[in-house]
Amino acid sequence: MRLLALIAVILTGGLIIFQTGAFPDFGDANAPANTYLSTYYLEHGQADTHAPNIVTSVLADYRGYDTMFETTVVFAAGLACFFLLRRKKVPGGEPRIYRHMPTGITLRIADGGKLPAEDSEVFRRLDTEFVPQQLIIKNTCRIVIPFIQIFALYVIAHGHYSPGGGFQGGVLLAASIILYAISHDLRRAIRRFSEKTAALMGSLGVLIYAGTGALCLLMGANFLNYKALAPLLGVDAVMARSHGILIVEIGVAFAVMAMIIWIYYNLSSAGKHDEGL
């Protein structure tokens, strides 16, 4: 059976590699891929959408409908992770570990023992695997995280002009929260950015995208035809497309950020949202 599979793989791979010989050369100006549609996008992209970054204009406008579903894929992935992994905490059961902050002593409290208050300043709960004092890591992250977030906002807002946009900016925003969760602990990250926030923000993000499309529908144009938003935004039709792209990019950023954080919460704690990494 294994031999059979190997033969099938070699045959398929061989066929595909063999066929590359018949392809147009790399960068060939006369290849169908370079002479047909891409010419249109390059020549009309900026005039049509007022976005100098052609990738953005194709992604968020000419083929914006595909991108809406790519955002939905991210949303569905987050939802699927929650649906499959999330489980309610079993009451009691595992021992917990606390650090007495003034002295630095760690205490292990077995099942049934008296636990300190959840928001106690004196006792801080630690993950059950030994966590040393991490002064440098924690403080570095505290300094770095705001800059990551500002850069993320720049990446989202500047998607029209340079590489970037909602997906990349959303990932950066999510990374900042995940960095906080890793450098501090999962519980405190969840206290700042709760599961419910993540779930609702994900829905909201896709809703901004699809809702913008539906708004165009209500304004009498086709789905996702941002041109129809011109009277609402008080600009001309081309500028309306440019603004429309920005609006949907913000929606994408919301959805991607919330879903990546939610997936991290569920994966890192095996769905218990208690301890993780």
Added chain:
Amino acid sequence: MTHHFPALLIIVPLLSALIVSAMGWINRRWCFPLAVAALSGALAISVGLLTQVMATGPIAYKMAGWSPPIGITYVIDYLNAPILVVILAVALLNLIAAKTWIEKDFSEKIGAYLALYLLFLSGMVGIVSTGDAFNLYVLLEIGSLTGYALIGLGKERAPLSSLNYLFMGTIGASFYLLGIGYIYIATGTLNMADIASMIPQLAESSTLFLALIICMAGLFVKMALFPMHGWLPNAYSNAPSASAGLIAPLTTKVMIYAMVRLGLTVFTPQFTFSRGMLSEAIVWVAVAAIIAGSLLALMQRRLSRMLTYIIVAEVGYMVGGFWLGNEAGVTGATLHIINDAAMTLTLFLAVSAITWKLGSDKFEDLQGLFGKMPFTMMGFVIAALAVIGIPPTCGFFSKWYLITAGINAGQWAFVGALLFSSLTNAVLFFRIFEIAFFEPFATGHGHHDHGPTFSEAPLTMVVPLIVAAISLIALGLYSGDIVTKLIQLAIPAGIA
């Protein structure tokens, strides 16, 4: 607003999925009514589209207002309009039937479950209505990803079955994407109609021919054509009952639709059937699928597993019929997409009701079921007759076209496989009738056998089942109309 129906068909399930998901965190009681309302709305829109297509011909809708091939186009024509209605009707009936299951199994995660359900559906509806080859891939991702999640939280080893499905499904989707890449290299466009218009000049292109093979191979994995069917029986039989009734009737059928669409509209019949060797080989694989599926179904001792192997055989019917490449074959394959979706739905609804009452669907537990659950078994019998292919149920008519196609093409092995599979189906189902009708119901007391007591599944399960069963007869009675007014108009010139 009727002008925007093709877009609304997708927007309604998509937006409602987002709202249902949010409602799961705010007020869970609203989730189910919202989902039912959304599906009813989408079903009404699809019926509206069908009447529009029948009255005025195919409809094209430009997403974002860009004309093809610059933007993405949605095309509703004679081929996909009836299939859209069937998909939405299947999803709505199953959702109502699954109400009690969903409330029992996923009470806390009902928002997430129903949102995944609606997203799965918007993926399926999108695959069927899109006129863009790459957009089809994006929607395929939505449909598959949500499908894995819907299956994953089921019985026994469902997570493992879902993981296997995920591996195979990803391989299939990647092949399809690779094929689309090849098409783009050869033509420079992604719009289906635009690709088709370039095919005559590229008839000798080996890149395009490889694209055809790779795309089809990807779809064959996704539709579980034997011998790539390994993932299907476990995934479908271990899935939660609420999901099995959605995914089993839709996924394989929608993939077969994608194959028909690709073969007829994108590659055009002249090109698709131009290499006799390829068509011949695929028909032989289909023959093997039919025989293997039927034999494996005979070996099962659990109702739902038996049905999954029948699906494997049915996939063989449609693939074989299509690749025979004559008019009767393509007609039969397309008609069978509709009929098989309805038949599979009815069977899975019946199994879901039986499992609800008995807690199992093993053959030995089915004794005396006709007395205990007469209405459920009525629906089951009608569906069984349809699968066997007895008139006036719909199964007879599509099988008739497929057999005619085999005879016309002189492909006797295919005809033989179809007849063999019909006989096997008869054995399979009459074996169950015998257990459920003649073998006494075990009361467990041992003194006097009072016979089975009447104890039917809840009304929300039985009513959709009966509706689905009646639709099998209705589809059979109207199959003449479906063929002459829709399917034959969808088959392009160039198929003999």
